[in-house]
Amino acid sequence: MSRVNPVHTEQANAISTNVHKFGGSSLADSACIKRVLTIVRRHCKKDDLIVVSANGDTTDTLFALFELAEAHDEALSSAIESLKLSQLKLIRELLSIESGQPLIEALDADIKQLTFWLLNQPQQFTNQILAFGEVWSARLLSAYISQEYTASYTIDARDYLIVDDAKHCQVQYEASQQQFNQLLEDQKLAVITGYIGKDSKGEAITLGRNGSDYSATIVAALAQAKNVTLWTDVDGIYSADPRVVPNARKLHRLPNEVAKELGRLGNPVLHAKTLKPLSFEQLPHTVHLHVASSFAPEVLGSEIGSFGEIAKQELSVTRLNDLLLIESEFLKTEQAKIAFEQFSVEQIDHELGFVVVQQHTQQQVTDWLASSNVQVRVTPIALVAAVGHNIAQQGNMFARFKRATKSAKPLRFIQSSNNHSIIAVLKENCTIELLNRVHHAMTKDARHIGLVVAGLGNIGEVFLSMLPEQLSRHHSLENTYLVGLLGSKKALIRDDGINPALAKALYEQHANDYDKAALMEWLGNHPYDELIVVDLTPSEEFSDYYQEFFAKGIHVIGANKWAASADTPQYNRLLSTASETGSLWYGNTTVGAGLPVNYALNDLARSGDKVIEISGIFSGTLSWLFESYDASVPFSTLLKDARNQGLTEPDPREDLSGKDVQRKLLILARLAGFELSLSDISVQNLVPEALQTISIDEFLARCEELDDYFEQAFSDAKAQNQCIRYVAKFAKTSAGYKAEVCLAQLGLSHAFASLTPCDNIFQIKSQWYHDNPLIIRGPGAGREVTAGGVHSDLVVACQTLNKKSKPVEIRGIN
Template sequence: MQILKFGGSSVSSPERIKSLSKLIQQFSKNEKVVVVFSAFGGVTNDLLSVATLARDRDDSYKELLTTIEKRHLEAVRELLPVDQQSAVLSKVKSFINHLETLCEGVFLLSELSDKTTHVISGFGEMLSTEIISAYLKLSEKNTLLVDARELIVCHNFKEKVQVSYEPSNTKIRQYFNNHDAQIYVVPGFISKNSEGVPSTLGRGGSDFTAAILGAALNLKKVYIYTDVNGMYTANPNLVSQAYPLEHISYEEAMELSHFGAKVLYPPTLHPLINQNIEIHIKSTFDPESHGTVISRSSKKNFRWVTGITHIDAISLLNVEGSGMVGIPGFSKRLFEALYLSGINVVLITQASSEHSICIAVRDDEALEARNVLNDSFEAEVSSGKIKAVKIEDDVAIIALVGDRMKSHHGLSGKMFSALGYNNINIRAIAQGASERNISAVIAKKDVTKALNLLHEEFFEVPSKELNLFITGVGNVGGKLLQQLQKQEAYLLQKLRLKVRVLGISNSRKMLFSENGIDLNSWQEDLANADECSPEAFFETIKKLNLRNSIFVDNTASEVIAGWYKHYLRNSISVVTCNKIACADSFENYQELQDLAREYGASFLYETNVGAGLPIIDTLQNLMASGDQILKIQAVLSGSLNFVFNNYKAEEPFHSIVRKAMEEGFTEPDPRIDLSGVDVARKILILARESGLQLELEDIEKDSFLSEASLNAANNAEFFEIIEKDEASFQKMYHEAEAEDAELKYVAQLENGKAKVGLQKVHAQHPFANLSGSDNIVLFFTERYPEQPLIVKGAGAGADVTASGIFADVIRIGKR
């Protein structure tokens, strides 16, 4: 004999009933089959709604009841031939009439007892099995409909179920010994209490029905057919990478189902464990797949952690006060009060000081639990020995589950480090002595983020998902998107990094996609996207609340730079080529560094100096290794270097500047580069990275531009003025030429002071013969006092700047 159970999703429509009947026939060809059915999908919820509406004297319960009746009558007409419909239609109408009578009484009394709720909610299974058994008889005449209420005896207090196994087992064995059918159709969920009043086994109780029957009949297996292919490593609706577990132990299944894995009703395991009866969880829609086998041992699992699960309908209650310390029996009073009120405690944690006990209960029981505890300890609360109990809502429990966890060190640390790194605060922690479960209470809003983080940490091929939000998609941003698209496969294969661009914006529009923006059509998609503001962009990223989020700023905007602190406070890393933040007041620079450390985020700005050159990284490594900076000399402006490398007093100066703009070597306003402000910001950043507390005003600036050009109202006026100033530029060039020297705009830091300005550089100097837009930095340190450490290469241009930003993103991924 085999026993099969089909859930509501498997019998949600006549088409699905027809499909599963073929599966049942495969089993019934060779042996007898007991088939347990749930109500049609959604019907139990509808019945509970009918009861609640009737209690609240809401006449609309009648409309919902009519809808339930219509659904079942239509199923009869679709599944059965006309000549065989009459008896079943009559039975369905009889059930509905009984329901109407019960609901009318509830309506008139405005009262809905637990007993009445159990009776009303059980009609779904009686209706479904009446129809399905008649349909199965069409192909197997020897099909018998069994009334589970005559077999299973239980005691219910609210929704807490206790099965009386001895009388139930006796009735089940007697019934199957006295009847002979090929297919037994059994309504799940329903039973009777010891007084003979109809009751239920709790939500999800059809699984329990199958288990009770399987244990009583001493079968080898119980098949649970549902809408998913077994129990998963995590909820597949929240974690796209989750996959089915082929083998797990009874204990692991119990933990997973208790902590929210809805594939299996938790009490289902109890009657099966002692008799070592396997449970096979399979999908009705893919019955050939392996599914999950639950048995005595899970040795076939090779992972330390078997699954990650959660419960989100939870509230915390904290009992604390000095009056608890060292008082015998305090915990007994607390838990006894909850027990007598029928309140189940989901999680417990107690401080070793005995100063507080934190418990988690279902959120629909939280108010009653609080009132019960405050009443029980009224004297202690009044005297100030303990504080009044308060409820903390909007929390959830996440749990790691696995038999092998007890054999492996460091799992707790790995779990909490992953959560902490992504700014997920842990409110309470519990770990059983068996070490099979590590549970943590977190904010409900962080559940999806936490599940994905932990799944990535414990189950996926060692890889890391980075979620990028990029503002500024012009020259540099556009190149960055091209590079990301080109390197996608390489990053995943070689570095185990999955980099997704989920948000982009310019000064007018912003585009988001939780599945990743299509990098082939982002320009068109962005043009048709929502209106943008820095605040809206930030709030959307914050609301998405994704792990490993990185904000990338490719602008030169002071406004955007002002938002960095908000991102860092939410553990969102910042990568920027925008120098404004790091060259702002030292107080702001230091605050950003502190925020990054405090909230476990990265704040990277390698491209602030030298575009893609590793200048800041080199300096930070020197300082971290204990070296001391004696002097820094540098050509730090790729744009100025390009201008003076190409200016030979033949083509006008203003023409060379225009060419630099066209090739992306300058800021949109070229005065930022030509005035020396940009270089001053760069040497200021290097000074701060060297440990100096300098401000921008402390940098000595020697400008080669006229005051009139620097104060021009716009770019057009600026170019008009420098065109008129051509003679002064010619003079500078020829003076340098006469000395056999080149003009370079040089930044220098020495003895705690910094300066920038145009200098004549002779042939033997390392700055001579710099080509194109190259930058060069000379680090004179205690380790390199005579021959400096030199970093040299292209220091401007969209491609190299984008590559520097890309490198910072990868640096975060490798962290």
């Protein structure tokens, strides 16, 4: 499941071959195998390599046959027949008679051989018998792929994979690669047996439990693959075992060295052997390992590889119970250091003279020490560990870990030699309660939020200039990272983050052309717990993307008014989709720039109050014009002056049309709980019809035609000791509601009559604020206040997301 970043500027050169491994649960029955074929169709291309485990619990069944054979149990024959029938069932459910007949004949021969070996010295043929599970699985999947999709063939790993012995499973890469290359066929999908191989004598050998994962990464090393995906029954690697830690979060990307340490210390998905080939010294590039779920292939899994600083901040907590601490002065010697390379130990510290081993390794270790006439002390223990990049060198994390484990009274603390783990040695097994407590203490601040900023104009520039200080100032933004910059045609997307202090320069140097499809593909595969798009564009086209953003669970903070004032069906679809996926949608700056009018309406609604009326002056431009206009100079002169100062849109008719005010009133009415559309709000266009459709140059040349109307309106108002203001008003009535935007005459004592030019004012009447309305007044436009309002939304969004927990759906861990 190689994730492609279509708008990244620094993509690695593609390498053609990818490896896909399917575990036993992914191949358990015909329905699972059909699901695997769907994955193969979508993710595999010709010349890719597929590694398989035995179907379902076939390997466990084969082990059970050994026990029956050694006990000379009469149930052996019926158990063998049951195994055969289960394999026949898969063949008949998936393959046509023509495709299935060769597999049935091969199965008959295998069952005869299996029966003979079980009845005649089964221990001598252990590995050959266990190999049947993978052989049958590979045959079946290959035949099914050939029948339903494309040409496929099988490779038995015993024909190429040479390992030194069953205990260490060290691969002889050079010899294995020579034999492997001879077995490959062009333009066909290879299905390869996992778990099995051969020793230097050519005898069958197994790679131990979870050996198929190891097989897959070995194949990746031999094939010089770029990616290897482990398709299993969980959708990734988590910050703790999600079966016992409900608040565990997925680790989307994990550095190689941290993953190895996590596998060494008991992660239920990762295993130390699996990761060995990923650092094979002869590889010319880094192999990225993906862990994904075959039961939910559309869900982005976890990726292990080489990443930048953001991925290095991932943390995980793990435990290992039923261990032994073996202590001896002898263990401090160089002789012991060399000798202990033969044992599978969890932890060695030669300076302190101890090793930690699994219970089943005790006899082997103590016998070896006893043969050297060495005195030892053996203590049953358990480990709980926090794993993260250079975590042992972070004093605050070590202190936090010690506090979290204090109640368990650890015997000692250990830091790994690579500094990627800190370990508490416990005198009793690590309980679920302790694991949850340590997980909470170590990962509570680790939710990673990606930030994509769209719109790099005036407001965008100010927003980005404020971002570095905001990120360092607010605790809720501690794990928020700028990862994307979008202009109208170019984009810069970096999974490992963009330095916000250099954002503009980096965008100018490295941004690439993009389109909607490329953007959506990356957004659908982003490697963060949450992603927020900050829309600082005035673009109606970009607001049309919101539906897809919300469908992908992406959050939106917008100063863009188009989506919030869309037609009612579209607006309701947006709300519904956002609600279904849990997407946040904040738009405080769509009305009033940084003024908290949206917050006020939301707060009243949450508190149980009911809004009766919303009115005010919502346009900074029209506020300035009518606060300044006193008929001493023509209105057209004032309008041109405002345009020259940048107080109007380039085409002042956009302000005078009232459409912007109309949209703002619609947004506020909807926030107050009313359902209406733009067509329900009457609007007075202050531009005469004759001037509405001409060019802007012609309009500016003829705008004196506005003067008589405004002079007359001003004179009429003055005669009644009033003023003129462009007012928006929504009011609940007995018949429903009335909404209008128009030039109104107001008394000089009215709240709207005396404003600082450019100010907005909002008056809210409700059941609670009826006789004395709630008034919010202040600058309703400007780069700084708008950018500040967006930052206010960002802080609230991140505070909300940091409290969010998503239930982990898990089918079981291999």
